[in-house]
Amino acid sequence: MAWKYGSDSSLTASDALVRGIGLFALGLGAAELIAPGRFARMFGLEGKESLLRAYGVREIGSAIGTLSTDPVPALWARAAGDVMDLATVALGTRSDDAEKRRNAWIGVGAAAGFAALDAFAATLMAKRGGERPAPADYSDRSGLPKGVEASRGWYREKREKGPAVASRDARKDRAHSGDADPARTETDAGQAPVPAGVSIG
Template identity: 35%
Template structure:
């Protein structure tokens, strides 16, 4: 293959935030899958435990995508979409009839804070979609003063020390046998 001479511009800040959000997403997802009943009770929404477990799967998928994918943009936007679902779900727990509405309110505040971070990160990552910048061209940096042909096998006079010789079983057969004697 011929290696490309251009690549996506890096935004270390946005990518750093995206990575942190990826781990956060996985951590939250694991919590939602392992303890949906307790979380639902804490929020005063006991019937939402199935929903919370489902959201856990979504969080883990977004997190793995953010950490693994070469292009993080769809995954960070998937988090923004997920935030909207979280807000809508938590909003149902803010009514006066919920004795745990304080906890739901606190959770809502946290989700809104993370949503702001998700949107900021998504906007930064999407700032220049597809734009490439040239990298330095090192195609002339051979290291061979006398050219590539002269370099190949130039150290043919070198004798491998005994302690670094390959196992006999891998020695070149040269038409015969390489079995150790």
């Protein structure tokens, strides 16, 4: 199963939304699977730990689908699962504990909101055609605009011109790149040679 989020390295708004939903579902599913008792106590659902654990498995499965190449089916499945979550959490609103009743009502509202968000994301992706575009392929790029051989020729030509010309060209290159001190003469090719007949000292 491919995991793609759009062309190039940036995400579209819809891709980012779907990825966020998928990652959230992955985390929620893992939490429900590992600690169903904590959710049961929070929402007044004691005795339904096995059901919550099954919901965790469902969340992880939908998360994988949401993060895949074609997330639309998984998003609709998530929307249906959110309705199931809403109905289950609503049972906690009958708890004798006021805090658990309050948590349950918050959970009902959250489940309704997630159902709407999942349905919106599914509709958005379906209008776009469902599948995300394949990421750009940079495997044929070397990082050298004109290729390795052309770059070798460029440096070979500089070296053959001699240190003085290479130094002058280097100053031009530094000036073009915004060097703070393009006038300095030290380059990798060495300092400019002293003309013949000129003594130093």
